[in-house]
Amino acid sequence: MTDEKPLELSQGQEAYRRILDEIRAGHLMPGDRLMEVELAKRLGFSRTPVREAIRQLESDGVVTHVPRVGAAIRRLDHAEISELYDMRTVLEGTAARFAARAASEVELAELADIHAAMAAGDGDPFVLNRQFHAALLDAARNRFLMKAVASIHTTLLILGPTTLREEERAEDALREHAAILEGLQARDQDAAEQAMRAHIAAAHRARLRQLRRG
Known part of the structure; x- marks a missing residue:
């Protein structure tokens, strides 16, 4: 268990970077939902690092949690x-x-x-x-x-x-x-x-x- 933690953190950071790249390129737009399963499949990760990446993006103010929808890219007014x-x-x-x-x-x-x-x-x-x-x-x-x-x-x-x-x-x-x-x-x-x-x-x-x- 201890040996796996650094690898999982590294994957979470890589998933975070990849999602930011998708936002930067315009592939993920304001209002778009972030579906763990779909993102994990597309980016080639398990769900755990994708979940960690989404949490970090929420902390950064890039992602918000929408009731009855889930995580989505924020819209800035x-x-x-x-x-x-x-x-x-x-x-x-x-x-x-x-x-x-x-x-x-x-x-x-x-x-x-x-x-x-x-x-x-x-x-x-x-x-x-x-x-x-x-x-x-x-x-x-x-x-x-x-x-x-x-x-x-x-x-x-x-x-x-x-x-x-x-x-x-x-x-x-x-x-x-x-x-x-x-x-x-x-x-x-x-x-x-x-x-x-x-x-x-x-x-x-x-x-x-x-x-x-x-």
Whole structure:
């Protein structure tokens, strides 16, 4: 029994990651029921790790329990979406400020490389965007800030596919990243924070446009 526990926990974490991937890709949408048996079969797990994953998603605020229905992907209302983006603005703006002060030259070079790859179209823009933000958070050197941002990003997955799939938004985001990078490289904490705040505000507007279009 003792020997099986770590394996079961590992499977639960993998099931959690796989379900998040399904939400991120738009295969699971707000309001969709999470059926343990169906998910276990589709993802190739037993029901126990899937049940653990659903509990974790409930704890994260991604899944809710609907009476007489069971577990389902949460629906975020307009106010909740605005509140989440408001928190992103504050937290990621602060991360940019901290990174301008604390980032090493190696970390700044990594951010520049990710930005260059995104500008050249060398890779999936969504993946590169995630890498850029993750590298900036690492450079901010604050574990509590990193945890808070990760929690918000997990909840925002409910909204579905990234707005970066739209060509115009991807081009705008690239320019916004350039402004953030410029502030970081100059060690200008105010400029880095303001550029990040502008970036998140633009992402918020793009998301609302996407949701209005349905």
